[in-house]
Amino acid sequence: MPLRRVAILGSTGSIGVNTLDVIRSHPERFKVVALTAGKQVDRLAEQCLEFNPAIAVVADADGAARLSAILHDKKIATEVLYGPEAMVTAVTQSNCDTVMAAIVGAAGLVPALAAAKAGKRVLLANKEALVMSGDLFMQAMQSGGGELLPIDSEHNAIFQCLPQQFTKAPHDYLGVEELWLTASGGPFRDTPISELSVVTPEQACAHPNWVMGRKISVDSATMMNKGLEVIEAFWLFGLSLEKIKVLIHPQSVVHSMVRYRDGSVLAQMGQPDMRTPIAYGLAWPERIDAGVAPLNLTQFSALSFTEPDLGRFPCLALAFSAAKTGGTAPTILNAANEIAVAAFLDAGLSYLRIPEVVEKTLNHIQSVPASSLELILEVDAQARQVATSLMSEMNI
Ligand SMILES: NC(=O)c1ccc[n+]([C@@H]2O[C@H](COP(=O)([O-])OP(=O)(O)OC[C@H]3O[C@@H](n4cnc5c(N)ncnc54)[C@H](OP(=O)(O)O)[C@@H]3O)[C@@H](O)[C@H]2O)c1
Numbered sequence: 001m002p003l004r005r006v007a008i009l010g011s012t013g014s015i016g017v018n019t020l021d022v023i024r025s026h027p028e029r030f031k032v033v034a035l036t037a038g039k040q041v042d043r044l045a046e047q048c049l050e051f052n053p054a055i056a057v058v059a060d061a062d063g064a065a066r067l068s069a070i071l072h073d074k075k076i077a078t079e080v081l082y083g084p085e086a087m088v089t090a091v092t093q094s095n096c097d098t099v100m101a102a103i104v105g106a107a108g109l110v111p112a113l114a115a116a117k118a119g120k121r122v123l124l125a126n127k128e129a130l131v132m133s134g135d136l137f138m139q140a141m142q143s144g145g146g147e148l149l150p151i152d153s154e155h156n157a158i159f160q161c162l163p164q165q166f167t168k169a170p171h172d173y174l175g176v177e178e179l180w181l182t183a184s185g186g187p188f189r190d191t192p193i194s195e196l197s198v199v200t201p202e203q204a205c206a207h208p209n210w211v212m213g214r215k216i217s218v219d220s221a222t223m224m225n226k227g228l229e230v231i232e233a234f235w236l237f238g239l240s241l242e243k244i245k246v247l248i249h250p251q252s253v254v255h256s257m258v259r260y261r262d263g264s265v266l267a268q269m270g271q272p273d274m275r276t277p278i279a280y281g282l283a284w285p286e287r288i289d290a291g292v293a294p295l296n297l298t299q300f301s302a303l304s305f306t307e308p309d310l311g312r313f314p315c316l317a318l319a320f321s322a323a324k325t326g327g328t329a330p331t332i333l334n335a336a337n338e339i340a341v342a343a344f345l346d347a348g349l350s351y352l353r354i355p356e357v358v359e360k361t362l363n364h365i366q367s368v369p370a371s372s373l374e375l376i377l378e379v380d381a382q383a384r385q386v387a388t389s390l391m392s393e394m395n396i
Pocket of ligand 1: 009010011012013014015016036037038039040041059101102103104105107125126127128151152153210211212213214215216274
């Protein structure tokens with residue numbers, strides 16, 4: 001396999017760190033050429049010292065000054081940039097051929113789209129890019145001529161269970177009847193609903209099976225994450241929404257499944273460790289050692305699957321509804337959720353009010369066709385404003 005030149009958007013996060021862990025074990029296959037972070041300057045500096053990228057980007061000028069000083073002291077020649085446009089520069093000017101899109105939230109959309117347009121191999125962890133701009137993103141991939149490989153474990157599993165030709169002809173179903181996305185049900189799967197009003201961010205972030213960033217951990221607890229994944233799957237695989245199902249599978253062994261016309265159901269199984277899908281995306285179509293312990297199925301007395309209770313998980317119902325509405329509704333859903341989750345994590349919003357903020361914001365703004373990036377970003381900003389003022393009206 002020729003050396004792949006990798007840019008990592010969001011290298012200081014959970015996916016970013018796992019990506020570097022896989023790359024670290026395969027220096028003959030991968031060279032890191034660009035790294036971007038938000039606020040964690042010291043962690044990015046350590047990564048630059050180890051991987052020596054051509055470009056490193058942080059969110060603001062103060063962080064850039066600090067990073068430059070550290071790298072200068074250590075005689076590392078990495079070019080340091082900052083701000084949202086520099087995230088795009090990291091993709092377009094670093095001579096990378098592969099981009100791991102792992103910035104959390106809407107902030108990751110523009111650089112991920114730039115990677116799509118530039119014809120890169122895009123390893124897509126940032127599901128928000130497809131949730132907000134699925135149509136534009138898929139068109140950008142097509143016109144750029146690159147490869148799109150899903151990193152979300154469920155979508156990666158489905159990708160693995162689809163025939164190879166599917167990537168060339170995504171709208172030819174090749175006998176595919178349904179996609180079954182599995183969900184652990186999160187830390188509150190069995191918690192009495194009456195106790196949910198007092199759960200803390202720490203409890204919400206204590207996922208039973210996966211170690212992830214804080215925002216996605218809360219989304220897993222509310223199952224908004226699964227809702228966003230349904231929308232992501234809709235765009236990635238081109239099946240109608242009715243053919244995308246969600247199953248609660250507490251053991252997190254089966255990462256998702258594809259049901260075929262002839263009665264076959266193909267499942268991808270493995271440890272709940274993101275290094276598996278990351279390694280798959282980095283080396284595709286080859287398979288490399290991901291550093292993941294082998295799965296021992298005899299450890300499990302049973303693997304169970306049930307349908308989710310939408311009463312317990314109203315965020316999942318809201319996501320299904322926004323997906324059905326289409327247009328900018330998923331952007332509004334996503335933006336309001338980001339604001340509500342941030343308020344839950346840092347400003348004392350009650351856990352049960354997350355779906356309330358999202359629903360009220362969706363009711364407040366009418367969905368229109370998501371016809372351009374400018375419009376999507378405008379609606380995103382509007383939804384954030386509306387969600388914020390709704391919360392202040394609710395005395396939050
Ligand atoms: N973690 C998982 O297991 C998992 C699984 C499937 C999909 N995903 C998806 O992958 C994405 C990343 O998730 P994560 O869990 O890795 O998140 P995370 O640990 O919170 O990391 C997020 C990364 O994005 C950077 N970032 C955040 N806001 C930014 C901004 N405004 N500008 C520039 N950079 C910014 C962060 O930088 P700083 O930390 O330096 O501020 C960090 O590098 C999300 O879209 C998530 O849904 C994650």
